[in-house]
Amino acid sequence: MxxxxxxxxxxxxxxxxxxLQQTVIKRSSWPEPRLLxxxxxxxxxxxxxxxxxxxxxxxxxxKIRRAMMLAAALRRHFSDRVAVEEKMNGxxxxxxxxxGEMVALTRxxxxxxxxxxxxxxxxxxxxxxxxxxxxxxxxxVGPENPYVPKEVYPTDSIDFYLFDLSRKGQRGxxxxxxxxxxxxxxxxxxxxxxxEFGRERAYEETVRIIRSLGxxxxxxxxxxxxxxKVSPLKYTCSESNCGDLEVAFRYYNDYALDxxxxxxxxxxxxxxxxxxxxxxxxxxxxxLGKSILFPMVDTIQKKIRGEQIVQHVQIKVKSLQxxxxxxxxxxxxxxKAIFDPPEPSDEGYIIRIARPIMSxxxxxxxxLEGDTW
Amino acid sequence: MxxxxxxxxxxxxxxxxxxLQQTVIKRSSWPEPRLLxxxxxxxxxxxxxxxxxxxxxxxxxxKIRRAMMLAAALRRHFSDRVAVEEKMNGxxxxxxxxxGEMVALTRxxxxxxxxxxxxxxxxxxxxxxxxxxxxxxxxxVGPENPYVPKEVYPTDSIDFYLFDLSRKGQRGxxxxxxxxxxxxxxxxxxxxxxxEFGRERAYEETVRIIRSLGxxxxxxxxxxxxxxKVSPLKYTCSESNCGDLEVAFRYYNDYALDxxxxxxxxxxxxxxxxxxxxxxxxxxxxxLGKSILFPMVDTIQKKIRGEQIVQHVQIKVKSLQxxxxxxxxxxxxxxKAIFDPPEPSDEGYIIRIARPIMSxxxxxxxxLEGDTW
Numbered sequence: 001m002x003x004x005x006x007x008x009x010x011x012x013x014x015x016x017x018x019x020l021q022q023t024v025i026k027r028s029s030w031p032e033p034r035l036l037x038x039x040x041x042x043x044x045x046x047x048x049x050x051x052x053x054x055x056x057x058x059x060x061x062x063k064i065r066r067a068m069m070l071a072a073a074l075r076r077h078f079s080d081r082v083a084v085e086e087k088m089n090g091x092x093x094x095x096x097x098x099x100g101e102m103v104a105l106t107r108x109x110x111x112x113x114x115x116x117x118x119x120x121x122x123x124x125x126x127x128x129x130x131x132x133x134x135x136x137x138x139x140x141v142g143p144e145n146p147y148v149p150k151e152v153y154p155t156d157s158i159d160f161y162l163f164d165l166s167r168k169g170q171r172g173x174x175x176x177x178x179x180x181x182x183x184x185x186x187x188x189x190x191x192x193x194x195x196e197f198g199r200e201r202a203y204e205e206t207v208r209i210i211r212s213l214g215x216x217x218x219x220x221x222x223x224x225x226x227x228x229k230v231s232p233l234k235y236t237c238s239e240s241n242c243g244d245l246e247v248a249f250r251y252y253n254d255y256a257l258d259x260x261x262x263x264x265x266x267x268x269x270x271x272x273x274x275x276x277x278x279x280x281x282x283x284x285x286x287x288l289g290k291s292i293l294f295p296m297v298d299t300i301q302k303k304i305r306g307e308q309i310v311q312h313v314q315i316k317v318k319s320l321q322x323x324x325x326x327x328x329x330x331x332x333x334x335x336k337a338i339f340d341p342p343e344p345s346d347e348g349y350i351i352r353i354a355r356p357i358m359s360x361x362x363x364x365x366x367x368l369e370g371d372t373w
Numbered sequence: 374m375x376x377x378x379x380x381x382x383x384x385x386x387x388x389x390x391x392x393l394q395q396t397v398i399k400r401s402s403w404p405e406p407r408l409l410x411x412x413x414x415x416x417x418x419x420x421x422x423x424x425x426x427x428x429x430x431x432x433x434x435x436k437i438r439r440a441m442m443l444a445a446a447l448r449r450h451f452s453d454r455v456a457v458e459e460k461m462n463g464x465x466x467x468x469x470x471x472x473g474e475m476v477a478l479t480r481x482x483x484x485x486x487x488x489x490x491x492x493x494x495x496x497x498x499x500x501x502x503x504x505x506x507x508x509x510x511x512x513x514v515g516p517e518n519p520y521v522p523k524e525v526y527p528t529d530s531i532d533f534y535l536f537d538l539s540r541k542g543q544r545g546x547x548x549x550x551x552x553x554x555x556x557x558x559x560x561x562x563x564x565x566x567x568x569e570f571g572r573e574r575a576y577e578e579t580v581r582i583i584r585s586l587g588x589x590x591x592x593x594x595x596x597x598x599x600x601x602k603v604s605p606l607k608y609t610c611s612e613s614n615c616g617d618l619e620v621a622f623r624y625y626n627d628y629a630l631d632x633x634x635x636x637x638x639x640x641x642x643x644x645x646x647x648x649x650x651x652x653x654x655x656x657x658x659x660x661l662g663k664s665i666l667f668p669m670v671d672t673i674q675k676k677i678r679g680e681q682i683v684q685h686v687q688i689k690v691k692s693l694q695x696x697x698x699x700x701x702x703x704x705x706x707x708x709k710a711i712f713d714p715p716e717p718s719d720e721g722y723i724i725r726i727a728r729p730i731m732s733x734x735x736x737x738x739x740x741l742e743g744d745t746w
Contacts, residue, residue, distance in 0.1 A: 072743035260637075264633075268666060268673060269740065272677070293661055300641060368442050370445035372440055373635065
C-alpha cells in the first residue's frame, strides 16, 4: 500500500495518517482482502472508513441527524424541496467490488461473510462490471437479518434495499435522484420514495406518511434534499420507538441506559408537536408504558419458570463455509452466539442462532433469589 | 484535634487517616463548628461521616439496600421477625449537639443552616441535655422541604420524623425498638411503625401496607430486624416510582439517566411478583407511560409558550440570617437557586426559591427551533 497516495486521497498528511495508525485505525486481515478501518471518526473522516490493501478507499456512511420537532427542523434544515424516503429497520451495509470480488462492509468497517453471500445473490454482476468504483449503500432487512430480525418487510428471508450511492475514494454520496435511477437501471430494490414536497407542505405529508408507516410496523422516514446539497434528517414512528423500548426492556440489564431515555423523549416531542387530544395522548402513554412493562414482566416470568434469557435469530446460507465464517465474524465483534447444527433447506442451509443475554439472565436470577438492588 | 485519637476511634491507622485527608476527606469551615467530612465511603467508614473540630465523630447513615422480589428478599435477608416502618419521602438529616449547639447534618456531611433552624424548633433541648452523645437520624418532609417538596404529610411547612438513633463516635444504630421508645419519651415524631411480623407473613402484610401507602401518595417501607442484627431493606410503591419518573421526565435533560431505568425495572418486578391480571398490568403500564409522557409534554408546551423551565420551592425561616446562609449552602452544594425577597409571615419569613433547570430549558428551546438530536 502506498501510504502517501492514501493520505492524499484522504486529504490528510502522511504523518497524520501514520499517527492515526497507532490509535483509531485498526487492521483487519480476515476475511480477504485485508484492510485498515477507522474505528472512530477523525480529521473529517467518517467512522467505518476502509482502506483496502490495494489502496482503494470506501468512506464510512455518514450518521444521519434526528429531527425532534419535525416542522421546525424541516424549516431550519432544508432550503427548498424535501424528498421523503422510507427508513428501514435492519442493518446498514456498503457493498463494493474490490479486485473483482464483491464484499459487504458493516457500519464499523468489517467484511461480513453472511452479508457478502447475500449481496452476491442479490446484486447483479453487471453493476460492478459497468461501475467498478460504485459503492452501494443500503439496508439488509427481513426475518433472517441476524441483528434486527423483522417480519414487516416483503421477504421471508433477507433482502437488500439501496438507499444511497457513493464512489470509492470519494467523500459524499450521489443523492436520492441518482440512487433511484441507478436502482431502476439495474433492477435493484430501493427504499420507497414517497414523494418530493415543498418545504412547507413536507411537514403534513411526512406526518401522514409516519402515521401510516407506524400502523404497518415500519420504522420511519429519511428526509433528503433532492439536490443533495444538505445532509438528510431522520424521523421515526411512535410504534418503532416503542418497539425499540420493548427490546431494551426485555433485556433490561444488557442494553445501554441512554438507549431508553432517547426513545422516550422522542415520544414527548411527537405528542407535543402533534397537539394530541387527551385521549390520543393517553393512548400513547399506554403504548409507551406497555412497551416498557410487558417485555420486562415476560423476561421475569420466563426466569421464574426456569428458562434462560436468550434471543433466537436465524440465517439462511448457500454454503456451510459462510455459516462458519459468520460465526467467527460475530465472535470477533464481541457477540456471544450459539450456532445450532445446520438444517438443509431448499437451496442451502438454515442456521438457528441463540444469543444468550447474559447480564439480564444473571441479574434476574439473582433478584428472584432475593438479591437486593 | 488529636488525630491519633480520631484514628483510634475510626479504627484506622494514623497514617491511613493522614492519607485520606489528601483524598476523600474534605474540610468544611462554614458554618461553625468546623469539620472534616468523608466525601466517599472508605476503609469501612460510611460516606458523610464527620469529624468535628473538637474530635467528636458522627458516622454517616448507612445506605439501605432495595428489595426487588419482596418475598424472596425477606426470606433471604431476615432470620425471624420483621418490623415494617414507613419510608418517608424527604431528605435525610442527622441531628446532633456539638459543644452545646444543635446542628443538622446533610447526607453528604454538611451543616445545613435551614435544617438546623428547623431542628432547633422541633427538637426539645432536653433531648441533648439528657443524651449529649445521641445522634437523631430522621427525615425532613413536607411542602417547605426545598429538595423534595411533598404535600402528602400532615404539615403545611416542614417536619422532622425520627427513624433511627446512633451515638457520636460509635458505628451502627440503636435500632427500631429503642428509636420508637426514645421518640415517645421525648415527644418527637417518628416514622410510622406498622407492625412486627413473622418472616413468612411479612410479605403479604407488606404488600397490603404498600398498596395502601401508594393510594395515599406515600413512598414505601423500610423493613427492619427488631433485634437490629441485620441491616434494613427498603421497598417502594408503584405510585412513588412513577412520581420519581414524573420529576425525571419533567426535567428530562437534567436528571441522571440511570435514575430512570431503575424505577422502570422496579415496576417490572412488582408486577411480576404480584401476579397481576391483564387488567391490573395494563393499568400499571398506563400509569408508567403517563408518568413519563405527560410531564415531558408539559415541559415542551411550557417552552412553546415561552416560559422558562424552573422548579419552584419555598422555605419558612425564623431569621433572615438563616435564609442568607441557606442560599450560600445551596450554592456551595453546586445548586443554582434564585431567592425571592423574603415575605414576612406569622413568626418569620417565607422565602420563595426558583431553581432554573438549565439543561432541559436550553435543550427544549433548541429542539423547538429545529435542532436535531
